[in-house]
Amino acid sequence: MIYDFLKTFAEGINIPSLIFESFWAVLMFAFLAAFMIIVVLFLVLFERKLLAAFTVRKGPNRVGLNGIFQTIADAIKLLIKEDISAYNTDKILFTLAPLIFFMPVMILFGLMPYTNLLYAVNIPLGVVAVMAVTAFSSLGLILAGWASNNKYSLLGGARAVIQSVSYEIPLVLSILSICVLAGSLNLKEIILAQSGGLFHWYVIPNILGFVIFYISTLAELNRNPFDLPEAENELIGGYNTEYSGMKFAMFFLAEYAQLFILSLLGVLLFCGGFQSPFGIYFGVGFFIQLEQLFWLFAKTFCLIFLAIWIRATLPRIRSDRLSVFCWKYVLPLALLNLLFISIYKFIMGG
């Protein structure tokens, strides 16, 4: 509606359609990013509350009604903190690293379709773009580890490299198996190919791919049991040991944004994205959009719940086992899965 209105307005004052389209994409992206950051702020609270419930505590319950504004209070506290950097840090890289970590995650928000109308851009090779941008963020961790001039940070950065290089490959392979099933590299087409309810979702034939995808995302996100780069009992804080204030807030926020966006990606690829699990929508018109948004968030939060559950249950994996687990088990399984899915697709008549 707004799009049509603005378009007629732009045509009225003779703005070329290319400029208008790019302007519209930027506007949508800014809107979505701002919206998602708020969602992520509440995601932090969600995690803290859930962890508290798992460990028989109450969790944050002082700021606002039952603690709903706790993260906002934390964010304000971090913003007004003094910007400290340790002795002999590489000033430019030290400042740049959180930005480099933060930026790709924000770009990812612009690449995702949230409902069939709500998206910033819908590029034909969406999956490739998503994979490329995801891989980019580990550069921020390496830079942070290097620039901090701290041995713990350096070790954390080195572990981050090992981890992201190892688990990038099974992640890509599991996404590829979805592309084979859908016959497309466009995220929206992949979602629409899964329409028709629960049994048309790709998680059904590709359950192994989903498990591999989930393990690899946990590793990419540096979450339990793969939280080696920031293992606080070994490396204090890992790559973010020396960071405080605003820069730390960026790392922190980007981490949760990444958790959110990769869970969202999992939903888009494996669980039918914004589609209803019943195959039909109950609303009409504008309400279909809201319903789609609801299903998307419900599924995403289910995946996030799973990640938090895992965090509350498992200890950390051993650092040398991490690579062994990837190269000996996950990667061959991912390759086999790709082969199996290709045969399945061939038999089912692709």
Next chain:
Amino acid sequence: MTKTEMLKLNIGPQHPATHGVLRLLVELEGEIIKSCEPIIGYLHRGMEKIAENRSYIQYLPMVDRVDYLSGFFNSFGYCTAIEELLDIEPTQKANYIRIIMMEFNRITSHLMWLGSMLLDLGATSPLFYAFRERESILELFEEYCGQRMMFNAFTFGGVKFDLTKNWLNKAEKLIEKMPKYFDEYEAIITKNPIFMDRTLRIGIIKKEVALDYSITGANARASGIDLDFRINNKKSIYSEFKFNIPIKIEGDCYARYLVRFAEMRESLEIIKQAIEKYKQVKNEPIVNKKFNSVFLKIPNEQTTTYTEAPRGLYMCQVIADGTNKPYRIKHRTGSFSSIQLLQELVVGNTLANLMPIIGSLDFVLPEADR
């Protein structure tokens, strides 16, 4: 030509995994530890020297602070030493109360170890579960003597407070609930593949090495040394109790975990028996008052007592010189030996393996530094 250099990493004294203020000077090649030098002394309070300037009864509240996690054992060791010097026997009732308190204290200490070891391995939940149960025991302590950690409840010749009926009921209820909680921990920890992977065949202490470093307590029993000063002690007050001493021969972190876990269950058994025996004792004083403890003068003698504390042998040597102050008091604790073992144990392991090793050795720094 590129020049390679070892990475010298200074772990501690302020580090989340060193259980206090231990400092480890570690040389790393990649993530492999090439050498490790434990440096202690950041919590040195000069307790043994302070003792020389205090009368015997004045030092009694301080001795609880040797190891803040097992205060009852320290004051038990000190009290029995003074009792031996004075040649008096505590009453039977006092002995039972002491045993009940000490075994509860052993459970709290082991629960603390359990939580912090799992936290070192990156699992956060067991810490909270362990603290929940520890809290209920600490509440019992609080009701008994008004203190949660620094009890100051034992005295020369007995104990200061008697148990009430209400307290006994609460304790019995807790003992009934405890095994269920232990089963819960075991369900999420013992067979967890990641936990087993991180502790099995890691940090093996051979029997000879353990003997060389004079390792005692659960660490020694996990290496196949059958040594428990509750039994291997002539003057033990445990002689009339039936309990097992869990022993493993593997000597790795997992064996130490299993031994400590089994010890908690055995402690519950002992408490159960002690409460039964306590109830049968009729009308006995809780303290054997044959002397004035405030103006206590001990003749020129010396003695040593051996107590099985949660972290190994706690030895208390008291040398008296006829005045109202001790000439010398020496504490020997299990943590000190365990920390010295680190320099041999961690070499060749990865940095990640340092954590289960530190965790499973279960030392606390105030006990080593005193």
